[in-house]
Amino acid sequence: MADFLLHVNGREFHVRGFADESLLFALRNRLNLTGTKYGCGEGQCGACTVLLNGKATHSCLTSLSSAVGAQITTIEGLERHEVLTPVQEAFLEEGAYQCGYCTPGMILSATALLRELPHPTDEQIVEHMNGNVCRCGTYPRIIAAIHRAAAAAGKGASL
Amino acid sequence: MNAFDELMNEARQQQTDPPARGFRLDRREFLKTLGGGLLVCLGPVGEFAQESGRRWQEHELPTELSAWIHIGADGQVKVFTGKVEVGQNIRTSLAQLVAEELRTPFDSIAMVMGDTDLTPWDMGTFGSRTTPTMGPQLRNMASAARDVLVKTAAARWNAEASTLTAADGKVTNPHTRESLTYGELTRGEELVENVPNDPPLTPAADWKIAGTPMRKVNGRDFVTGKHRYPSDIVRPEMLFGKVLRPQGFHASLTSVDTAEAEKVPTAKIVRDGDFIGVVADDLHSAEQALAAIHANWTVPPQSSNAELFATLKKGSTSEESRPEFASGSVPQAYAASDVKLDQHYTVQYIAHTPLEPRAAVAEWSGDKLTVWTGTQRPFAVRDELCEAFHLPAKQVRVIQPDMGSGYGGKHTGEAAVEAARLAKAAGKPVKVIWTREEEFTWAYFRPAAYIEVRSGTRRDGTMASWEFHNYNSGSAAIQTLYNVPNQLIQFHSSDSPLRQGSYRSLAAAANHFAREVHMSEIAFALGLDSLQFRLKNLTDPRLRAVFEAAADKFRWGRSRPEEEHGFGVAGGFDKGDYVAACVEVEVTPEKKIKLVRVVEAWECGAIVNPDGLRNQVMGACVQAIGGAMFEAIQFKDGRILNPHLAEYRVPRFSDIPEIEVVLIDRKDLPSSGAGETGLVALAPAISNAVFSATGVRLRSMPMAPPRAIPGDEPPRFQS
Known part of the structure; x- marks a missing residue:
């Protein structure tokens, strides 16, 4: 066991853990940030997606030691002063979930997409989001939510 | 079938353990823990009450399907039910029904669900039963609660109860313009009310909160990661x-x-x-x-996919089967028919793959x-x-x-x-x-199916005989709604090589696949349009209505845009729900099946939450794509060979066609549950569309698996 300095949601955390444990487990079990979900442990479902220096990343395949020095954003870090980001707001408006278990990963993947491509086409959304699984099958609503968020961000709302 | 038998029938198909005796909290004590107020409890009602004392599998059955409603001094309404929220959105839709009958704002309702210390006994959340059973009960109770509140106000004002109105969480005397909130009326009281019998309920046509689109009640907790699963x-x-x-x-x-x-x-x-x-x-x-x-x-040595259907076809070594339905004389009618078809259909085991695997936290205190x-x-x-x-x-x-x-x-x-x-x-x-691999291996699967169908039809398109045998997967929706005078329909249990259990829609997906592909096969053999052939043999007005609605929106009957495109239709009925789907596929020169467009029409009586319903039906279509096209558990010698998402393909963004859901709102009919039946029409409609595009008839699910499944024909298409 060793100490690792993580930058999560704009704050510094000294995390005691194992170098090779996953960032997913460190976030969930050592920092109690349980919004990031375990779905498969092999980078196939996207439930564990976080932003690492702004890039959508599978936290289940990222080791704790390799996350040191990176700016990590989890679902808990999006809301500021009770104001939701346009992507969160759009998921609410479109009702783009059923059980909601995939939602944090979906929102973070979509956030990364919109920061890179402010007005994605359907094809670009599908390509970018294809690593995120929604077993309840709300994909059409998620695509609608991403378009809605893109429109809101275009009017100045901060992603 | 009465309601009790229906419930028991459903429970058997769900392969659930028998229910145990429900223990009950003392209601007075319970009310004290809530700080007084009004507690409405559902007493024995209707057929369930008459059935009290019946036993099933050595267990005394509960005499009531219970729920409680509490109104506190702050006007907050707590609804206690053993039902659980798993994404089907009943936390929202049940609250709508209570708010409607109680005449109180939607946001004053809090649902307390699925806690064995706080909620009355409940058999479980399955079988699309929450809306048709718990829904009316909560409406009854909310209506009775409103009645108590009005009477309490009448006593305080020394007024006639019938002259008072209840709305927006208050009782008002229109003559004196006095009003009291529900909280004011229950403050300091310890009222326990049993619902004696069926109170009058608000007709769906007059609904103001129920019947309207309502977003997930605690949605914000899900988009912020605050909700604790x-x-x-x-x-x-x-x-x-x-x-x-x-x-x-x-x-x-x-x-x-x-x-x-x-x-x-x-x-x-x-x-x-x-x-x-x-x-x-x-x-x-x-x-x-x-x-x-x-x-x-x-x-120990165990069988594999290669022997699966031969094993199932053997039937059970321990359980006998009887026809689910028999009428007329099938052999004679079959022999006398002009067009005779004899086919079989297969369905592989699939895994539920809930994104959250099984999880539990246990704590002992003494x-x-x-x-x-x-x-x-x-x-x-x-x-x-x-x-x-x-x-x-x-x-x-x-x-x-x-x-x-x-x-x-x-x-x-x-x-x-x-x-x-x-x-x-x-x-x-x-x-x-559980890890994903554990979930794929040690949970249970949707049963595999081997289904035989023999049909006899006259040259004019009138169906004469129908014989249908489902091996292993179950009897849900095994009956046909088409008019056939001579029928033999039978479910045969088999010795399943894998642990199997309930799966959304149970066997209705397999039975609809076989039945609705076969219907199109008959139509083709007769040279008839597959929709017209169905309608010719169908009088049920509700099923006709969804077929017609789907066909209308899809513009069924127009010619195919390109040679490699095909159209397919399928529909059916289960659990009070009527569904029909029209599908357009494109089959590329590389033999890849691409879903282009799906129109699914749906009717389940009076719609409680149109937004939630649309989401359920759409989601069911998406989930159905997996079992139809590529999901299959591969197994051999007691091991699952593809227990990872990298090897077990589930529907993703790139698999989703344009999907349109057409909802028919029958406010004159009771609401049925919508969690499952949306799944059943898609696979046969896809198979029928592929046939229309290619002339190749696909009778095995999945229809285009990523790799060959031993025992199935090598895949002819990709997906």
């Missing part, structure tokens, strides 16, 4: 547990060496016969210790056990725990936080029992979360 529960001093899995099904442990595992810091090995588990301070250490256990197992877990049947899981630890029901509490879905796959309490076992040994709370 079962796997997110944390308790003080909690340890993490793992369980050693055998190397195959029906394996026995021959030797085990835990010396190396015991050296992992903080890890402790728990051994109880063939059960070997690990607890540690953190999950990483628990995983390390588990991996360090060296165990040898003897796995001899009292509390378990937070994801289950569709918290009271059945409580019974499992009582049995496992020889405890009376009152010493076990199961709490079900809204979970990461189930689709029929979380009826059982494996993780709960494991966590409780480890927690007992460790003397501290323990969390167990």
